[in-house]
Structures are given as C-alpha cells and as structure tokens.
Amino acid sequence: MSAMFEELDYAPTPIGAVSLRRRHILSLGTDVYEILLGEEHLMSSLFTASEVALADLGLAALDGGKLDILVGGLGLGYTAEAVLAHQTVATLTVVDLLEPVIRWHREGLVPMKTALADDPRCQLVQGDFFALAGSTEGFDAQEPERQFDAILIDIDHTPDRLLHGGSAGFYTTSGLTKIQRFLKPGGVVGLWSDEAPEAAITDLLKTAFADAWAEPVIFANPLQDGREFTQSVYLGRKAGP
Template sequence: MTIPHDIPFESPLRTPVETPEVLDRREGPYGEVVLRRHGELLQIIANGCFLMDTSDGRSERLLVDAALGALPGDREAPDLLIGGLGVGFSLVHAVGSRWGRITVVERERAVVDWHRDGPLAAISGRSLADPRTDVVEADLLDHLRETSDTFDAVCLDIDNGPGWTVTEGNESLYSPAGLAGCARVLRPGGVLAVWSAQPSPEFEGTLRNAGFQRVRTEEIPVARGVPDVVHLAVRPG
C-alpha cells in the first residue's frame, strides 16, 4: 500500500504505552506488596504477581450476593466475615446490602493504610466509616483460631483462590484445617463463599470432606480465558 505524503502516518508500534506508576511499595511479613496506578486503574501486586485491580468488581459483588442468597430467608441483618480487604469492592457491596455486623480481616498493614488514608479511600472510605464495619489487622488463619465471634457467612477473597496461590502459606487456608477454622466461626446453617480465579473440582471435594453441605460453584464470565468462580458451601444445621 502506498501512503500519500500529505497524510500523516503513525505506526501502531510507535503508539505510546502508558507506564504503570508505583504509588507505594512495602516490604511486609509476607513479602512485597505494591500499589500502582495504570491509567485510571489502581492495582495491587504481591511479590511481583498481579492480584487485583479496580477495573470491575463483578466477582466481588457476586461473592457477597451469593453468600447472602444462600442463607435462610429468616435471618435479618446477618453477620458477615470477609477475608481480605483487596481493593474494597466486597466491603462496599456488603455495606450497601442488608448485612448486619461486617468484619474484614486483612493481614497486610499496607493495604489497610491505602484504604484508610491512601488512594483506595475514594472507593471504600464511606464503607470503612459505616458503624457496622470493623477492620481487623491479622492473619485470617490466626483470627479463625482465636476469635470468639461467630457469623452467618464467611466470604474469602484471599490470593487467587484455592488452586493458584501467590503468597506462601495461603494454601493452608483451603486445606482441611483451614476449612475447619471457617466452620468453627460459622453458625449452624451458615454459608462459606470462596472466590477463585479458576474452577476447582478438587476444592469442591475438599469442602465436602470437611463436612460442608450443598456444595456448588457459580461461574463469573470474563472477557477472555477461564471464568472466575465462587465456591459455595453450607455448614450443617
């Protein structure tokens, strides 16, 4: 093809690519965590691996809604435990629903700081200030073993799910011992909802072997690739 000399031409190879801007970088007890801005998106990176960003939030909303929908209809203002603060979508959606007490357990101090007075406060600020919300800075497994609180539902949005963990030690949360901790804080008939970046039939079997009932998986369509999913299970009454 001949390009007329009077028509400007820009090769796609020369189209500028926006470089992510690192807003904060911390070395915590579980490795490096980074908050960066890429265009309009805020992204959380853990130990060099992308975890999540502010692009959508559908899967976080489904996580919370699926847990609420699986509860008996007679539970008004049920209490919720959210494992992982992330970019705040799960908390924000929970505050906008009919949940009662909402406890969020987040082990990375950096993530909590980004929400309290950092760039993520624009997303979660009002939800953190809601009187129903309590943020606990702790490892979730430790909290499950030590707390005396009980909940109607537990929503886990930790790492990339049971089949693909980034941070060493997170896989134990999805083990029989970790699931026993979840069951311990659930009231009879309570719901466990687990977000995952990919389906895991093996994890469904682990849930059943741990004593959970009504185990099922809901898919969340994505633009390309394997769908995200939410694994649901109920503690026997």
C-alpha cells in the same frame, strides 16, 4: 486527563513489598488501580465481577436479617463494598494481613476513598486470617469464639495457587471443618477463585460441609476485545440447627 502512571504507595510487608498504583488506559478512557505484591498482580479495579459475586452469592444463600459477615482479604475493597450494599447486613469484619492495604482505605488512596473505613457497620482488622481461623479465639478479640453468618474469603488465587505458605493447611477437610466453629448454624463459607469451577474443589468442600457447590462468574475483558473469562465462587454450608 490524569497522569498516565502513578505509584501511590510502596511498603514492605512480612510476605514482600506491596504497592498501589494507578494507570490511565487511553483506549478505555479510564483510570485503573492495581495492587501488586512484588511483581505479582493481586487485584485490579478493572476486573471486579467475581469479587462482587463472592458477596452477592454468599449473602443470597442466607435467610433473615441483621447478618454478621466476615471477609478474609481486603484488597481494593470490592467484596466488602458489595457486602455493605445489602441492607440485611448488621456488621462486617474485614481481616487483612497487610497493614498498608488497610491504611490505603483509611487514607482514601483507593477508588472508593474512605467509604469502608467510614461505615459504622464495618471494622477493618489487621491480622493473619488463616492463623485466626486455626486459633481457639477466632476473629474478634473482644468476643472470643464469635460466630458469623457468612465467612467470605478472597486471598489466594485459587485453593491450589496460594499467595503464600500460611494458608497451606486451610484447604483440607480438617481446615474447612475447623473454620465452621466460627460459623452460625446454616451459615456459609465462600471461596473466591481466579479460575473456572473445578469438580475436585467442590468435592473437597463436600467432605467438610453439609452442602457445597460452585458458581461460575463470567465477564468480558475490555482489554482483549471483550473476550470472556470465567472465574468462580465456591460455597459450603454448615449444617443447620
């Protein structure tokens, strides 16, 4: 059995100290990896259903192959890993504000080791997703104004519970409309949420996109005798050609 607790790394960032830790849960007989920002839990390897669903639902809404996908927020990498599991994906760009998080993937400190960093389709980019979304050039310094088939975002807890103030103007009709400059016709934007679907958020997306809908993601919590929790993925589609 591994050690009961280990802090794998701790580093300052522009929005506070971030840490990666591993805990062994005796009742489950497994190791759990967690990312914390200060004392706030950002992600756990024990709960990944909705992160995976963000990728699967986003790509299910697309037709064709040789897809170019952008993910905002790296974390432990489960959304990115699920994107790369689709053979229709040609390229994946992952943008994360926190340099230590990207380094953990390059050094193999996370559960999937260096799988993302080693995949030739995947590029890990350190940057402010929301600042890039509001910029003229967009997300690819080598190809300004590059467009993607899907932009999948897992950064804030919900569009109403923000990780930090940098995203405040994004969850508006203006912000959601503006990011579509970097989306191919018929492409989709996906938003992860820690809570069950809310009509107000879907209605907001409908003010910016040609079509918008919410998908509930239901999973059992093994730490609470299988009690079910509901999170959600919101999707908005840009008008087609």
